[in-house]
Structures are given as structure tokens and as C-alpha cells.
Amino acid sequence: MTQPAPTLRDTNLDKLATLRFDVLVLGGGINGAVSAAALAARGVRVALIDRADFAGTTSQQSSNLAWGGIKYLESYEFRLVRKLCRARNKLLRSYPSSVQEIRFFTSVARGFRHNRFKLWLGAWLYWMIGGFFTRRPRLLSVRDIAFEEPIVEPNGLAGGFEYSDAYLHDNDARFVWGFIRAALDWGCVAANYVEALGSTRTKEGWVTRAREATTGRELSISSELLINACGPYADEVNARDGISTAHRHVFSKGIHILVDKLTPRRRVLTFFADDGRLFFVIPMGGKTCIGTTDTRVERPEVEVTPEDRAFVLENINKRLRLTRPLADSDIIAERCGVRPLVVSGSGNGGRDWTQLSRKHALDIDAPRGRITIFGGKLTDSLNVGEEICAEVRRLGVVLPYARRRWFGEPPKPVRDEYFHQANLMALDALTSPQSTEKLSSRLWRRYGREALGLLEAIRRDPRQADVIIETSEYIRCELDEAARREMVVKLEDFLRRRSKIALVVRREEIRAAPGLREACRILFGEEQVEEKIAEYFGREAPAWTRTRQAASGLD
Numbered sequence: 001m002t003q004p005a006p007t008l009r010d011t012n013l014d015k016l017a018t019l020r021f022d023v024l025v026l027g028g029g030i031n032g033a034v035s036a037a038a039l040a041a042r043g044v045r046v047a048l049i050d051r052a053d054f055a056g057t058t059s060q061q062s063s064n065l066a067w068g069g070i071k072y073l074e075s076y077e078f079r080l081v082r083k084l085c086r087a088r089n090k091l092l093r094s095y096p097s098s099v100q101e102i103r104f105f106t107s108v109a110r111g112f113r114h115n116r117f118k119l120w121l122g123a124w125l126y127w128m129i130g131g132f133f134t135r136r137p138r139l140l141s142v143r144d145i146a147f148e149e150p151i152v153e154p155n156g157l158a159g160g161f162e163y164s165d166a167y168l169h170d171n172d173a174r175f176v177w178g179f180i181r182a183a184l185d186w187g188c189v190a191a192n193y194v195e196a197l198g199s200t201r202t203k204e205g206w207v208t209r210a211r212e213a214t215t216g217r218e219l220s221i222s223s224e225l226l227i228n229a230c231g232p233y234a235d236e237v238n239a240r241d242g243i244s245t246a247h248r249h250v251f252s253k254g255i256h257i258l259v260d261k262l263t264p265r266r267r268v269l270t271f272f273a274d275d276g277r278l279f280f281v282i283p284m285g286g287k288t289c290i291g292t293t294d295t296r297v298e299r300p301e302v303e304v305t306p307e308d309r310a311f312v313l314e315n316i317n318k319r320l321r322l323t324r325p326l327a328d329s330d331i332i333a334e335r336c337g338v339r340p341l342v343v344s345g346s347g348n349g350g351r352d353w354t355q356l357s358r359k360h361a362l363d364i365d366a367p368r369g370r371i372t373i374f375g376g377k378l379t380d381s382l383n384v385g386e387e388i389c390a391e392v393r394r395l396g397v398v399l400p401y402a403r404r405r406w407f408g409e410p411p412k413p414v415r416d417e418y419f420h421q422a423n424l425m426a427l428d429a430l431t432s433p434q435s436t437e438k439l440s441s442r443l444w445r446r447y448g449r450e451a452l453g454l455l456e457a458i459r460r461d462p463r464q465a466d467v468i469i470e471t472s473e474y475i476r477c478e479l480d481e482a483a484r485r486e487m488v489v490k491l492e493d494f495l496r497r498r499s500k501i502a503l504v505v506r507r508e509e510i511r512a513a514p515g516l517r518e519a520c521r522i523l524f525g526e527e528q529v530e531e532k533i534a535e536y537f538g539r540e541a542p543a544w545t546r547t548r549q550a551a552s553g554l555d
């Protein structure tokens with residue numbers, strides 16, 4: 001009998017154990033992913049491991065916003081706002097189909113600490129600092145709000161204003177996956193579910209002991225330099241390796257809930273919550289995402305508590321005019337994570353916790369060839385990639401293609417060719433009724449130039465355009481693509497991160513979908529269907545609330 005062909009992940013595991021790398025990146029959240037993509041594109045021999053799935057920790061729990069940090073104007077951090085606005089603009093320019101401008105329709109209550117004119121002027125300043133890149137801010141009267149967004153409760157409002165920022169159309173985890181996939185395309189050797197157990201500096205460089213989570217196989221990975229991009233776990237990883245740093249993390253917990261769509265208009269409804277912080281109602285596909293909270297916690301392992309849920313529901317019910325208030329039973333899914341916030345030395349973030357800004361810092365241990373990434377945002381990710389390249393070069397690694405562009409969607413001729421072909425075959429007629437957008441746009445955004453291959457698959461066999469999990473919009477050839485190129489190890493990797501099914505379809509509906517088994521057959525092969533389904537549904541609590549377990553791969 002012939003052996004099944006090895007998967008990309010199998011091959012990469014073997015390479016991790018046998019090759020020597022210039023750089024090993026620990027952690028495949030946004031910071032690790034951009035580091036690997038930038039270095040690999042510039043010709044560095046780079047490897048990346050994550051003990052859970054890529055983006056399986058903090059980077060799947062964000063508000064999905066690429067924003068210039070309007071709130072930091074209040075603390076006069078103009079340079080930070082300028083930097084973040086530029087980073088946002090660069091993302092908007094580079095990823096026109098996945099990072100899109102969106103209006104923030106902001107209501108201001110009477111008696112709020114700033115009046116609406118002052119806030120509106122602040123929005124103008126923000127617009128100017130952002131280089132006039134987006135649409136102009138607008139002042140809103142209570143009448144404007146009531147007319148344009150009848151869902152907003154007008155009683156008690158002084159009026160409002162509207163300004164622009166950007167959001168990630170698919171979501172954060174898919175955005176991160178794009179960088180991992182790009183890194184793989186440039187030759188990076190990456191694998192998920194491989195935990196770094198400890199790294200030792202020898203005369204030749206770093207040796208990292210690692211364990212593959214599904215089989216328990218242990219391997220040692222050799223590299224010249226080491227990048228610790230373990231997000232909220234970066235301090236623990238450094239402490240275990242005996243490394244001390246000038247920075248460290250403190251943690252702020254934030255949650256979001258997903259409910260049925262609240263307003264048909266594609267905009268972010270923005271409020272100031274009872275604690276004075278910005279509070280958002282954000283579109284996510286055909287659903288609405290509401291949040292977030294900001295609670296100081298000591299440890300990164302967090303879950304949504306009844307108090308968190310009550311805070312979000314109470315705040316939103318007060319600010320919206322709904323036919324009936326939202327309740328626990330309306331929640332389709334929840335998101336919960338900690339923001340790893342960087343502080344220097346033994347500082348604890350100062351008096352005003354919620355004002356602690358979300359900068360990033362690189363801590364360089366030049367003698368030992370080790371870099372730790374602290375803090376950061378999805379918004380600032382392209383800068384992190386560039387800074388990492390500069391530091392790696394400074395530490396002595398040659399970047400053979402030092403000026404090569406490592407990010408962005410494929411160029412216009414490829415895009416034009418794709419849409420021309422999609423048009424010729426009337427692809428959009430196959431759009432699922434569940435979908436909130438045309439099939440051609442969705443495939444382009446998710447797969448870039450690979451989408452041309454998907455068109456070919458549909459031309460060959462029109463059944464490739466069938467929706468597989470009935471309540472979602474994903475079609476057969478996308479599952480094939482995921483099985484072949486997206487390193488899906490667990491069902492959750494596909495449902496929660498490569499796609500957003502687990503965020504927009506209720507768990508019971510996914511479980512009952514007749515197509516679920518076929519989806520698993522395509523992803524994992526016939527023999528593993530029941531095991532993968534049991535692994536996903538066997539848990540008592542939904543996986544996204546159990547960061548720690550997922551992170552250790554022990555679910």
C-alpha cells in the first residue's frame with residue numbers, strides 16, 4: 001500500500017528538526033507572523049513555531065480595528081497618534097480589500113466629560129494628523145442621529161460626531177494567517193502546535209527544545225538568532241531561559257460578544273461606556289460584534305465572566321432603542337483575551353490604567369542574539385516587521401533581498417485578470433444566500449492570487465462552488481484549499497480562525513449542519529472525521545474562552 005503524501009506541516013516538522021536557521025521566531029500571533037513574513041521575503045532562513053494555532057491566543061480576540069488611536073489625543077500623545085495613523089493608512093493602501101475605511105458614528109451623552117463640539121474638533125485634529133487620508137469628520141445633531149441610526153436611543157444625548165478609521169473585513173485571525181501564508185510562500189519553515197520548552201545559547205547559536213502537541217514528538221531547533229514573539233507569555237519564556245529585559249508586560253482583559261445584526265448600515269456605532277471608555281458596535285459579516293471591556297488582570301488566562309457579559313449587555317441596552325433588550329440568550333459567540341501592554345522596568349503602568357497606551361517595544365540582547373517583542377497592535381504590524389528586519393541585520397544576519405516588499409495584496413494586473421475571469425464565468429451567480437458580499441470579492445480578499453486556482457477548480461467541477469456547512473458561506477474548493485495550504489490541525493483552526501464560522505453561526509447549528517462531516521472529510525480525511533468532531537464539540541465550554549488550554553494544545 002502506498003503511503004499518504006506528507007502534508008506541508010509534516011515536512012516542516014522534519015525540517016525544523018534537521019535544518020539550521022538564521023532566525024527562529026517563537027509565537028505565531030501578529031507580531032511573530034509579520035516578523036517571519038518580512039524576514040523570509042528578504043531572504044533570511046527563518047522558522048516559526050507556535051504552541052497553539054497561529055493567531056490562537058491574543059490575535060484572535062481583538063476589536064478587528066486598524067485605528068490611529070483617537071483616544072490617545074486625550075493624553076496628548078500626538079506622536080503616537082501620528083505613527084498609528086500612518087500605520088493605518090499604510091494598511092488601507094496595501095490591503096484595499098481586507099482593511100477598509102469605516103465610519104465611527106459616535107453618540108455623546110449630555111453631561112459627558114467633553115462636550116460634542118470639543119470632541120468634534122478633536123476628530124478634525126485626528127483627521128489632520130492622519131494626513132487627510134480618510135473622509136472628513138462630521139458633526140451630528142440629535143436629529144441627525146435619530147434619522148440616520150434610529151436604533152440609537154436619542155434620549156439623554158447631546159448629539160455626536162462621525163469620523164473614519166479602518167476595520168479588518170474578515171477578522172484578525174485571518175489577517176494574521178495571511179502573513180503566515182506569505183512567510184511560507186517565501187520559504188519560511190513554520191508549524192503550529194509546536195511548543196518551545198526552553199532555549200539555550202551555545203557557541204554556535206541557539207538550541208530550542210520543542211514538543212509537537214499532537215504526537216508528543218520532541219525536537220531541537222538550531223538558529224543563529226531567536227525572536228520571542230510570545231505575546232502575553234513573552235515574559236515567562238524569557239524568565240525560563242534566564243533572560244532579563246528592560247521591558248515587561250502588564251495585562252488588560254477585554255471581551256466582545258457577537259449577536260444578530262443590529263443595524264443594516266456598515267458603520268461602527270460608537271459610544272462612551274459607563275466607565276468613560278469608547279465602546280463599539282462593529283459589523284462582522286452578517287452579525288454584530290459588541291465590546292469591549294478593559295479590566296486589569298494578573299494572568300493571561302482569562303474567560304468571560306457573568307459580570308463582563310452583564311457590563312456589555314447593560315451598556316448596550318442603555319444606548320440602543322431595541323424592540324427588546326439583548327440578553328445572554330442572544331449571544332452567538334464570545335471573544336476574550338488580554339492586551340499585552342508594555343511597561344518599563346518595575347513600573348506597573350501608572351495611575352490611570354485605561355490610559356496606558358498600546359505602543360510596542362523591541363528588547364534587544366545583542367550579545368546573545370535575542371529579540372523580544374513587547375506590546376503592539378494589529379494596526380502597527382507593518383512597522384514591527386520593518387523594525388525586526390533592521391534589528392536582525394544589526395545583529396549580523398545578511399538580508400539578501402533587503403529592499404524587497406513583503407506585504408500587500410497582489411498587483412493590479414493580477415487583480416484585473418482575476419475579476420475578468422470571475423466575470424466571464426458568472427461566478428457571482430453562485431454567491432450563497434447566507435453571504436453578505438459577492439463570491440468573487442470574498443475569494444479575492446481571502447486568497448489573493450490563489451483565487452485564480454479556485455476559479456479553475458470551479459470551472460472543472462461546478463460542485464466546487466457548493467456551500468458545505470449550510471449555515472455558512474464557505475464553498476467546497478475553499479475547504480480543499482484549507483486542507484492543502486492552511487495547516488488546519490484541529491476543526492477549531494478552520495471554524496474559528498481560517499474562517500469565522502464559529503463566530504457567526506451558533507454552536508448547535510454547526511453541530512447539526514449535515515455538511516459538517518463532509519467538511520471534516522475534506523479537511524482531515526475519512527478516518528479522522530469523528531475524532532475531530534468529538535475533539536471540537538467534546539468540550540464543555542467553547543474553545544475561544546479557554547485561552548490557556550488551547551495554548552498548551554491539551555484540549
Ligand SMILES: Cc1cc2nc3c(=O)[nH]c(=O)nc-3n(C[C@H](O)[C@H](O)[C@H](O)COP(=O)(O)OP(=O)(O)OC[C@H]3O[C@@H](n4cnc5c(N)ncnc54)[C@H](O)[C@@H]3O)c2cc1C
Binds near residue numbers: 336
Ligand atoms: C480585547 C482586545 C481588543 C483589541 N483590539 C485591537 C484592535 O482593535 N486593533 C489592534 O490593532 N489591536 C487590538 N488589540 C491588541 C492586539 O490584539 C494585540 O496586541 C496583538 O494581537 C498581540 O499579538 P502578539 O503576536 O504579540 O501576541 P499573541 O497573538 O498572543 O501571539 C503570541 C503567540 O505565542 C504563542 N506562544 C506562547 N508561548 C509559546 C511557546 N512557549 N512556544 C511557542 N509559542 C508560544 C501563543 O500560542 C500565541 O499564539 C486588542 C487586544 C484585545 C485583547
